[in-house]
Amino acid sequence: MIGMRTILEVADNSGARKLQCILPRGGDLGLRAGLGDIITASVKEAAPESAIKKGKVVRCVIVRMRKESRRKDGTYIRFDSNAAVLINEVGEPVGGQHLDRALGPGQPQVRVDLADHRGNPHRAHYRDGA
Numbered sequence: 001m002i003g004m005r006t007i008l009e010v011a012d013n014s015g016a017r018k019l020q021c022i023l024p025r026g027g028d029l030g031l032r033a034g035l036g037d038i039i040t041a042s043v044k045e046a047a048p049e050s051a052i053k054k055g056k057v058v059r060c061v062i063v064r065m066r067k068e069s070r071r072k073d074g075t076y077i078r079f080d081s082n083a084a085v086l087i088n089e090v091g092e093p094v095g096g097q098h099l100d101r102a103l104g105p106g107q108p109q110v111r112v113d114l115a116d117h118r119g120n121p122h123r124a125h126y127r128d129g130a
Helices: 099-103
Strands: 007-010 016-024 038-046 057-064 083-087 111-113 125-127
Touching: 007 057, 016 057, 038 083
Parallel strands: 007 083
Antiparallel strands: 007 016, 016 038, 038 057, 057 083, 111 125
Protein backbone atom coordinates (compact mmCIF):
# COMPACT_ATOMS: atom_id res chain seq x y z
CA MET A 1 0.00 0.00 0.00
CA ILE A 2 1.04 3.58 -0.63
CA GLY A 3 0.98 5.93 2.35
CA MET A 4 2.21 9.42 3.11
CA ARG A 5 5.91 10.10 2.31
CA THR A 6 6.22 7.04 0.05
CA ILE A 7 8.67 7.59 -2.82
CA LEU A 8 7.33 6.59 -6.27
CA GLU A 9 8.91 6.37 -9.71
CA VAL A 10 7.20 8.10 -12.63
CA ALA A 11 6.06 5.72 -15.39
CA ASP A 12 5.43 8.27 -18.14
CA ASN A 13 7.39 10.83 -20.14
CA SER A 14 6.12 13.95 -18.35
CA GLY A 15 9.61 14.98 -17.22
CA ALA A 16 9.23 14.14 -13.54
CA ARG A 17 11.37 11.25 -12.31
CA LYS A 18 10.54 10.71 -8.63
CA LEU A 19 7.49 11.65 -6.55
CA GLN A 20 6.73 11.69 -2.84
CA CYS A 21 3.15 10.95 -1.83
CA ILE A 22 1.57 13.82 0.13
CA LEU A 23 -2.01 12.64 0.44
CA PRO A 24 -3.60 9.38 -0.67
CA ARG A 25 -7.04 10.48 -1.88
CA GLY A 26 -8.52 6.98 -2.08
CA GLY A 27 -8.21 3.75 -0.17
CA ASP A 28 -8.77 2.98 3.49
CA LEU A 29 -9.99 6.20 5.14
CA GLY A 30 -7.51 8.22 3.12
CA LEU A 31 -4.52 6.70 4.93
CA ARG A 32 -3.42 4.24 2.23
CA ALA A 33 -3.84 3.95 -1.51
CA GLY A 34 -3.61 0.97 -3.86
CA LEU A 35 -3.52 0.20 -7.57
CA GLY A 36 -5.67 2.62 -9.53
CA ASP A 37 -6.03 5.14 -6.70
CA ILE A 38 -5.49 8.84 -7.33
CA ILE A 39 -3.01 10.51 -4.99
CA THR A 40 -1.51 13.96 -4.50
CA ALA A 41 2.28 14.00 -4.69
CA SER A 42 5.25 16.35 -4.74
CA VAL A 43 7.91 16.14 -7.45
CA LYS A 44 11.26 15.29 -5.84
CA GLU A 45 13.35 14.82 -9.02
CA ALA A 46 12.71 16.15 -12.51
CA ALA A 47 14.50 16.26 -15.85
CA PRO A 48 16.35 19.56 -16.40
CA GLU A 49 14.44 20.64 -19.52
CA SER A 50 10.94 19.51 -18.47
CA ALA A 51 7.86 21.64 -17.86
CA ILE A 52 7.33 19.89 -14.50
CA LYS A 53 9.77 21.29 -11.95
CA LYS A 54 11.02 20.00 -8.62
CA GLY A 55 8.66 20.91 -5.77
CA LYS A 56 5.49 21.08 -7.88
CA VAL A 57 2.39 19.42 -6.38
CA VAL A 58 0.71 17.07 -8.86
CA ARG A 59 -2.08 14.49 -9.04
CA CYS A 60 -1.22 10.98 -10.20
CA VAL A 61 -2.56 7.44 -10.50
CA ILE A 62 -0.74 4.47 -8.97
CA VAL A 63 0.07 1.92 -11.69
CA ARG A 64 2.63 -0.34 -9.93
CA MET A 65 2.91 -1.32 -6.30
CA ARG A 66 5.40 -3.49 -4.40
CA LYS A 67 2.72 -4.79 -2.06
CA GLU A 68 0.91 -7.71 -3.68
CA SER A 69 -2.73 -7.31 -4.62
CA ARG A 70 -5.21 -10.13 -5.13
CA ARG A 71 -6.97 -10.56 -8.44
CA LYS A 72 -10.48 -11.93 -8.85
CA ASP A 73 -9.20 -15.29 -10.12
CA GLY A 74 -7.26 -15.86 -6.89
CA THR A 75 -3.77 -15.04 -8.16
CA TYR A 76 -1.61 -12.27 -6.75
CA ILE A 77 0.26 -9.60 -8.67
CA ARG A 78 3.34 -7.80 -7.33
CA PHE A 79 5.82 -5.41 -8.98
CA ASP A 80 9.44 -4.55 -8.26
CA SER A 81 8.79 -0.86 -7.60
CA ASN A 82 6.13 1.69 -6.77
CA ALA A 83 5.22 3.82 -9.79
CA ALA A 84 2.63 6.40 -10.82
CA VAL A 85 1.46 8.29 -13.91
CA LEU A 86 0.83 12.04 -13.67
CA ILE A 87 -2.66 13.25 -14.58
CA ASN A 88 -4.29 16.66 -14.98
CA GLU A 89 -7.49 17.89 -13.32
CA VAL A 90 -9.64 16.27 -16.04
CA GLY A 91 -7.97 12.89 -15.51
CA GLU A 92 -5.90 12.70 -18.71
CA PRO A 93 -2.22 11.71 -18.59
CA VAL A 94 0.19 14.66 -18.55
CA GLY A 95 2.94 12.77 -20.39
CA GLY A 96 1.17 12.99 -23.74
CA GLN A 97 0.90 9.25 -24.25
CA HIS A 98 -1.98 6.87 -23.73
CA LEU A 99 -2.14 5.36 -20.25
CA ASP A 100 -2.04 1.78 -21.55
CA ARG A 101 1.28 2.56 -23.22
CA ALA A 102 2.65 4.15 -20.04
CA LEU A 103 1.99 0.92 -18.15
CA GLY A 104 4.38 -0.92 -20.44
CA PRO A 105 4.49 -4.52 -21.59
CA GLY A 106 3.88 -7.34 -19.16
CA GLN A 107 1.13 -5.53 -17.29
CA PRO A 108 -2.09 -6.46 -19.13
CA GLN A 109 -3.92 -6.95 -15.84
CA VAL A 110 -3.92 -3.23 -14.98
CA ARG A 111 -6.03 -1.13 -17.31
CA VAL A 112 -6.97 2.22 -15.83
CA ASP A 113 -9.98 4.09 -17.11
CA LEU A 114 -10.01 7.55 -15.54
CA ALA A 115 -13.06 8.70 -17.47
CA ASP A 116 -15.26 6.31 -15.46
CA HIS A 117 -14.94 6.72 -11.69
CA ARG A 118 -17.89 4.47 -10.76
CA GLY A 119 -19.23 6.88 -8.14
CA ASN A 120 -15.94 7.50 -6.30
CA PRO A 121 -14.06 10.53 -7.66
CA HIS A 122 -10.84 9.52 -5.87
CA ARG A 123 -10.69 5.97 -7.23
CA ALA A 124 -9.90 5.20 -10.84
CA HIS A 125 -11.70 2.15 -12.15
CA TYR A 126 -9.39 -0.67 -13.21
CA ARG A 127 -10.28 -4.05 -14.58
CA ASP A 128 -8.57 -7.34 -15.36
CA GLY A 129 -7.18 -7.51 -18.86
CA ALA A 130 -6.45 -11.23 -18.64
